Amino acid sequence: MAVTRLARLGVLRADSARCLCGQASRHLITNSTSSFSSSANGNGSIQSEKKEVNGVQLHYEKTGSGDHAVFLLPGALGCSRTDFGPQLEKLNKEKFTVFCWDPRGYGKSRPPDRDWPLDFYGRDAEDATALIKALGLSQVSLLGWSDGGNTALIMAGRYPELCRKLVVWGSNTYVCDKDIEFTxxxxxxxxxxDGMKKPFIDVYGEAYFCEQWGRWVDAFHRIKHKNNGNVCRDQLPKIVCPTLIIHGQLDPIVVQEHPDYIHANIRHSRLVNWPKAKHNLHLRYADDFNKTVEDFLLDP
Structure with a gap:
């Protein structure tokens, strides 16, 4: 869904939120202060760089040396250091080269501060596509969580030649009344x-995060009221790459109708429901998630 790590937030489902927050916070990637750095871990190194794209210095992290390029897209106000620790650390570095970006105004892709046009998902899709091309990649597999899944769906629809395979979870292609109520x-x-706010405040500071979170809620609501709720429904029939949709059936954020709709409207798609998983299934069940994704990406 458009909401990223909202299962941390505990306003509607405090018990689930506390569990998710604790799990996610254990997987933060160490922040670096330079435009390029390399941090050693048991499986190789994670490099941090910036590239100027569409007039913005976009931050990304890179690890692995495999022939298969994988591009990770974080959720709302998320970035590589908060959203994808277990994937950057543990996806097979011999078979994959893994990239993860911070969208403009997120994480270390600042300045500029984030702004929120009506088509902010589309703008993120254009930025991410331009970054991929600037990195010299002709084709990638996209892995998108929550808001990042929305962006990945748009990219796969607009640029089918770029997308080798697609994996999304916690995403939505339209905004319904339940989504408005929750946000x-x-x-x-x-x-x-305090524990629920900490991962965001550590990245942004409290003032910036508070301001931007409210603006994100407003932008999300505008999609419902000014765009007939449409996030990217029109892109689904254009997606031709093999697509895996994963849904945690205990997700307190994303109702089942969202993954069902994505599955019904993308050819060559497969929906896998995880009965015991919630919104952050790639963190809570990182090893199972990584194996599922690796098997899908490597399946000819």
Whole structure:
């Protein structure tokens, strides 16, 4: 869904949120202060770089040396260091080269501060596509979580020649009344626990995060009221690459109708429901998730 790590936030489902927050916070990637750095880990190195794309210095991280390029897309106000630790660390570095970006105004892709046009998902898709091309990659597999899944769906529809395979989870192609109700309920971060706010505040500082979170909620609501709720429904029939949709059936954020709709409208797609998983299934069940994704990506 458009909401990224909202299962941390505990306004509607405090028990689930506490569990998710604790799990996710254990997988933060160490932040670096330079435009390029390399941090050693048991499986290789994670390099941090920036590239100027569409007038913005976009930050990304890279690891592995495999022939199969994989591009990770984080969720709302997410970035590589908060959203994809287990994937950057543990996806097979001999078979894959893994990239993860920070969208403009997120993470270390600042300045500029984030702004929120009506088509902000589309703009992120154009930025990510331009970054991939600037990196010299002719084809990649896209892995998108939550908001990042929305962006990945747009990319796969607009640029089918770029997308080798597609994996999305926690995403939505339209905004329904339940989505509006939930996002309004978690607008005020002062109602969150300190532990729930910490991963965001560590990246952004409290003032920036508070301001941007409220703007994200407003932007999400505008899609419902000014764009007939459409995020990217029109792109689904254009997607031709093999697509895997994963859904945690205990997800307190994304109702089942969203993955069902994506599956029904993308040819060559497969929907896998995980009965015990929630919104952050790639963090909570990282090893199972990574194996599922690797098997899908390597299947000829």
């Amino acid at each position: 309004e309920a978690i607008r005020d971060i002062n109602k969150w626990s």
